[in-house]
Amino acid sequence: MSTETSIDGVQLRFYVHMHARHDGLLVSQWLLELAKRHKLGGGSVFRAIAGFGRHGVLHQEAFFELADDLPVAVEFLLRESEAETLLQLVRAAGVELVYSRIPARFGVLGNEETR
Numbered sequence: 789m790s791t792e793t794s795i796d797g798v799q800l801r802f803y804v805h806m807h808a809r810h811d812g813l814l815v816s817q818w819l820l821e822l823a824k825r826h827k828l829g830g831g832s833v834f835r836a837i838a839g840f841g842r843h844g845v846l847h848q849e850a851f852f853e854l855a856d857d858l859p860v861a862v863e864f865l866l867r868e869s870e871a872e873t874l875l876q877l878v879r880a881a882g883v884e885l886v887y888s889r890i891p892a893r894f895g896v897l898g899n900e901e902t903r
Contacts, residue, residue: 793895793896794893794894794895795892795894795895796868796891797829797865797866797867797868797870797871797891797892797893797894798825798867798868798871798889798890798892799863799864799866799889799890799891799892799894800863800864800865800866800887800888800889800890801861801862801863801864801869801887801888801889801890802815802861802862802863802886802887803820803857803860803861803885803886803887804816804819804859804860804861804862804871804877804885805858805860806835806860810881810883811881812829815862815876815883815885815896816833816860816862816887817833818883819831819862819878820833820862822877822878822881823864823874824875826873826874826877827864828866828870828872828873828874829830829864829865829867830838830864830865831861831862831863831864832862832863833860833861833863834848834860834861834862835858835859835860836859836861837844837858838858838859838860839858839859842886843875847885852857856862862891865894866893871889875887875889895899
């Protein structure tokens with residue numbers, strides 16, 4: 789039987805430098821593992837081909853070579869309470885990150901037996 793369930797929550801996205809580290813891990817990996825360890829939704833990492841941040845430094849790929857520190861977005865779809873928990877965990881770890889928090893409705897499509 790095919791069903792659709794949707795959840796009102798947030799899209800929480802962190803912006804980091806590709807090679808930034810915390811506790812010996814890439815920050816992107818650390819964020820994913822932190823969320824997974826606390827059973828907070830699901831997340832993905834996306835690499836940009838160019839970007840600049842609050843300091844105005846442009847990072848971009850050059851033909852046949854990669855820039856040293858391209859921007860990376862680490863994105864989660866979470867319930868409101870999960871997003872707040874993840875933000876509190878990052879604050880408590882003392883990691884300085886830029887983030888966005890956008891209201892989102894998300895769900896799973898497909899056959900109930902395959903979920």
